[in-house]
Amino acid sequence: MSDDVAEAVRGLLPALAEGAAGIDSAGAVPAKTMTDLVGAGVFRMLQPKWCGGLETDPVRFYDAVRAISGACGSTGWLASVLGVHPWHMALFDERAQRDVWSDHPDALFCSSYAPVGRLVPVEGGFELSGHWRFASGCAHASWALLSGVVVAEHGQPVDIVTALVPRADYRVENVWEVVGLRGAGSNDMHADRVFVPEHRTLRNYDVALRRGPGQKLNSGPLFRLPFGTVFSYAVTAPMIGMAEGGLEIFLTRMRDRNRLSFGGGDSTADHAAQIAVARAGSEVDAAALQLSRNIRDLYECARRREEIPMELRLRARRDQVVGTERALKAIDLVYAAAGGLAQRRGNPIERAWRDAHTGSTHAANDVESSLALVGRGAFGLYVDDMLV
Structure with a gap:
């Protein structure tokens, strides 16, 4: 991440960690926290330069997301999924971009990409109706990106589009009462x-x-990356951060804790705990390093204006879903090794475990179907998927 944003994010982490339990209890990330993230520049990292964005190397964005997620899973999730939307917005017609950013460069967008809406052509545009689910952070957004099917005169589908809709034109239904990521506010x-x-x-x-x-307006390499990679990595990066944060908390607490259930002694001498933290650390590192490598390779292709090979896009998808698996394995290892230390509801290890497992249910983390697509490509068969 850029030095200024990195420094600003580091400055926020102690307060984010301190407030994480309250967010989990209240079921919402407070407006003050979102204002702090805006001030740090997190939401401008993937925003075009013409409207005040940083248009930075995307690896830096995912690094920032991991750091925030290590302190508070819900806040990291919102930083990621809301932070990736300016990238998508930059692909819209210039008029749409100016509708939003000319007067409000810090505007936030939420989304629901399942094409469940219905768009009927009318003069000058479309009439949109629908009910969308899992719109993370919609309480903090002033615009929504909502997908739907364009229907012809007799109701037959003719296209799938994403519509940019202002807050005044949709209604939020508060339904997000869940086990983990309780502050994500992924409402209907x-x-x-x-x-x-x-x-x-x-x-x-x-x-x-x-x-x-x-x-035409945003010609930089950032905006020639595949949607599937940019979006799906915004789902996995927070989970890696949650696993990193859980591991760090465990290490900190274990270094000064006696193993009372076995008559005392240095807890760090526990052979099983030593193996667990080694394995968990390796899983986290492998996930983070592979995701960063893929983004760098994709970005370099885009920078050179080369066609991005399908092999690289499939590799990126493979490592994204396996990265999710690795993050879950790491936090499971930490949770098991922590024993009674992790059982009290609301402690950071238990909360990271719940947050990561909730994030793993996102549609972008469908491991088996994603790996099957990668296998099809490896055998030379045709692959057609929005997340590749």
């Missing part, structure tokens, strides 16, 4: 026959082909 959203100008829609097919009208 409803829209009923709201008008969406045509320039505020973006074809999913074009995004899959790494093109969009916004590239």
Whole structure:
């Protein structure tokens, strides 16, 4: 991450860690925390330069997400999934970008990408209706990116698009009562026959082909990366951070703790605990290093304006879902090794365990189907998936 953002994020971490239990209990990330993240520049990292964004190397963004997630899983999740949306917004028509950023460069976007909405063509655009689920951070957003199917005169589907919708045009339903990531606020959203100008829609097919009208304005390499990688890595990076944070808490507490259940003694001399932390550390490092390597290779291809080979895109998808598995394995090892230390509800290890397992249920973390796609590609078979 850039030096200024890195320093600002480091300065926030103690307060984020201190407030994590309250966020877990209240089920919401407070507005003050979001304001602090905005001030640190986290949400500008993948935003175009023309409107005050940093347009930075994406590896730095995911590094920032991991650091925040290590202190508070819910806050890290929102930093990631809200922080990736300016990248997607940069692919929209210039008019849509200016609708948002000309007056409000720090505007936040939420999303729900399942194409469950219905868009009926009308003069100048579309009439959008639908009920979307799992819109993380929607309480903090002033715009939403909502996917849906464009239907022809007789109701037959003709295209799939993502629509940019202002806060006044959709309703939030508070349904997020869950085990982990309790502060993520991944609530439902409803829209009923709201008008969406045509320039505020973006074809999913074009995004899959790494093109969009916004590239005329935003021509840098960042905006030629595959949507599937940029978005899915925003799901896995927080989980790696949660595992890192849980491991660090465990190490800190174990160094000065006696193993009372076995008559005392130095807990750090426990052979099983030593193996657990070694394995957990290796899983975390492997996940983080592979994700960073893939992003760097993709970014270098985009920088050189080369076609990104399918082999690299599939490798990136493979390492993303396996990275999720590795993060879960690491936090499971820490949770088991902590024993009674981790059982009291709300302690940082137990909370990281719940947060990571909740994050693993995201659709982008479907390990088996994703690895099957990678295997198809390895055998030379056709692969067509929005997350590759």
